[in-house]
Amino acid sequence: MVLRKDVPFLKFTLKFARLLVVWELVIDTLHSTLLLYMIWQYLIDNFSNEAFLEVTPWSITSTAALTALSACPIQIYLSHRVKKLSGSWVVFTPLFILSLAEVWITRHCDLNTNITSDKSDRIDSYYNASRLVSIHIKNPVSVATDVSISVCLIFYLRKKRTGIRPEVAMGHRDSKLQNTDHTFPLPSRRIAEDILVERKRQYYFQVFSGVTHGFASRGDPNIPDERWGREQSAQGISGWFHRFLDERFA
Template structure:
């Protein structure tokens, strides 16, 4: 360790932080599996494209979580006693960037479709999709470039790509949250039952973008300000699971919403609720 200028504190800061991220990612994968099981057993009458999106994200999350566990094994077992391993990145980090970008664009496009149905605005939806697509492109490029460079000490050249990737990704999340919140807020009425349903939907809309944005910004600032640690990787690994949990929670929440909305509401709000609950 001393030959590489790495003391015990440095090792803990590099490997320990990474393990925390992988452990939390594994926990979130458990939630994804539970949500997927609920979706599968509930037998929603969803079109094939929705089921394909859910299946694709679950397979992607399973693969990525397996890669994360392998990364922990490779660093802590296979390369035990070889601290030089933390000075370079192998294929797991580039794969994480690409897999996260894929999960983000799938979820964001799905939610953008919901924004379109609620707002009837192609301009707002197109803006969200443009932000999402830009984040996806920069994320894939950043992942590929990191795999080519490998040397962590040279990662400063990736800063513009990572900034654009996570910046556009966060902007898309917040735009979706804002659009859904405003559309649902405008549907509020004086009927208590209706407002209860809408408040629940608004809370879900806020949570949709909040958690993903927090982790994306943590990833960004960790990379820009503490590149000598694995702080960025601690935030990077779980982001994909947050997106999948967001989408599955949105789909599974229809069970509760349909039960609550059995009482009569005014016609305009009923139309909006049906638009939010139904998937076509």
Template sequence: MTVSDPGINLVLGPVILGIIVNTFVYGILFMQGVTYYTSSRFKQDRPLIKGLVTWSLSLDTFHSCAVILVVWEYCIEHFGDQAFLETTPWPYPTSPIFTTSTSVPIQVYLAYRVKRLSKSWAIFGGITALSVTSGIIAWISSIRAVRLSDTKEFPALIPIVDTWLALSALCDVSLTILLFIFLRRGRTGFSKTDNIITTLILQSIETAAFSSLTALMNLITFTVIQKTNFHFIFSLLAGRMYTNTLLATLNSRDKLRADILVDGANTLTSPPSHGVAVHVSVEHREDDGTEMEDYTKRNPQKARGLDTYYV
């Protein structure tokens, strides 16, 4: 095999492209981290939220630096070494460990947000179990991959890796759909309040959809084009996307809270769009890094109880 061999292009090309894209996304992520740590909300958040952000950013930083070693090994240290192309530097097979060490805590956090909306511990437990199971399988596949000395043996890992990716994708898609469903159910009939709910829906979908799409593309490329490294692009991005989802959610709270305060106050004096009298009470909670807005519908025939919205 020569350096100009198309096979090498399919092996090294996606790896280099993936690392370049990953480095770019990490730069954006780093700036989001700076925004969070310098915001007034950082001091108000619970230690658990602060710890989750620090944990995720630390893993992303270490992993982003580690994968650069892959380029160094392939393109500098062992340039033109055909035999080395059949080996894998340690950052490559350990990527699932780094990814799930980030994704599982964030998926559990998002599942808790769904629980706050749905009031259902069953949904929270189901999503959490799905996430933890995918994480365990990812660790098993990664440990087995590290023990393999030749990339020719990797096809034996395809079933277990596919299982991990499928469960992870299912978890992400489920979270996106559930957030959409329960946020949409929270519409009150007040035009300004519903605009806030629409903003919450769009934000939730935009942030969660990126991680869902990345997980799906990782599964598709790994399964369909197994003889290339195109899946490596999405495998690297997965961890960054989860942290991006977390930080985008946390950093948007001040703006949404201001909108809730302004529109919530206006709504008290505005007639409802459906002609039914509604009492609106706003409650802000900062004990877990979220805010809730409770709208109680007092029409006996249309009341659905207490609806909770949070960021």
């Protein structure tokens, strides 16, 4: 019943993940095209042009905006996954605000470093652009966002993680075997039952063999008769338990 309730959400998650893949492909293609255009400008059109080296081309300043557009949807998606794992809006809200703040700061940097209609507001050199406060704030905010999301994901995933004990695993196989009554034909069910019974038998026999081996090894090596007696007792108990398992799982 839980799986059936989660099916619509799983479908939405898969569709959103596919949209993210398409979005990243578009952003990466556009960014690669801009980088090729920038290389052409530097090496072909303006080779040995010192005046051009003092100007910040728009293809470089747009890189920050494209990076933010690429990272923001993924950060919001991972923040939502943290919310699903933790069930707390208190954890999700700061991560969401940090993601939006990174986009806003990046957009502010991009507007200041690009050509505007007002010549006095134009910051078209690397030196002037490096003096912007938003340039220095962007990287710490970006690092804080990525580290916060990563730490939250690792923490809550490890918190949800549980160990699988042998008896739990066998109980899980039992439930799976019971659920195959209407899907597997009768010969297949019998084969599956035989395999499951044999695995149970081997598991219990290995556990009991370890106990009897420990009992036998406690004998004093300096007293051969005592050590021999313990080994004979352990072999007798082991043989009895083996016959018991054969009768139990026959």
